[in-house]
Amino acid sequence: EDKVVQSPLSLVVHEGDTVTLNCSYEVTNFRSLLWYKQEKKAPTFLFMLTSSGIEKKSGRLSSILDKKELFSILNITATQTGDSAIYLCAAVDSNYQLIWGAGTKLIIKP
C-alpha cells in the first residue's frame, strides 16, 4: 500500500532557528513530490520535486528530493512566527493521484 510518512509530527522552535522537515514515501509508480504550507484553510503550494538531488529554493525555504532513498526534506532558515503552520507533503503517482502525509505542525515562538 502506498504511503507517505512525515516527521516530526510537531516541532516547536524559536524565531531565527533553522528547521528541517522530513518526508519519506513508498509509492508505486512515483512521479513527483509536493510540499504545501497549510494555515487553517487551503494549503499553499511550495515546491514540486521530480528530479533527485536538485534543490529548489524560494526565499528562506528550500527542498530536495532523494529518489534512491525515497525521501524529501524541507528546510526553513531564519524562521519567523509567520512560518508557523502545518507543512504537508504529498507524493504523486503515475495516475496523478496524491498520497498525503499527516503533516508536520511547526510552531515558531517569538
Place this chain on the structure above:
Amino acid sequence: KAGVTQTPRYLIKTRGQQVTLSCSPISGHRSVSWYQQTPGQGLQFLFEYFSETQRNKGNFPGRFSGRQFSNSRSEMNVSTLELGDSALYLCASSLNSQDTQYFGPGTRLTVL
C-alpha cells in the same frame, strides 16, 4: 477515523460530456470544499459547502457546480467538458468552515 474519500479515483471523458465526482468527508465534518489542481500548479478553489448550502464560490464558469447532501457527502458536476478541465480535483473536509481542512486523494480527470 476514516479519512476523506473520493470516487472515482480517475476517469477519462471526451469533450462535451459531463462528469460527476463524489466526496465523502470525515465523519462529523460538515464543511466540504472542492479544488482544482493542474499538473505542477497550486490549488484553485472551486466552492465550499456547509450544511447543504454553498458558502463560497471561486472564479470558475457555471459549468462547474456542486451540491451537498444531508449526510455531508458532496458531489461536484462539470458539464460540457473542455480539454482544459483535465486536472486533479481535490476535496477537503473540515468540522466547520474555519477549521483545518483534511484532503482526500483526489480524482484525476482526463478530457480527450
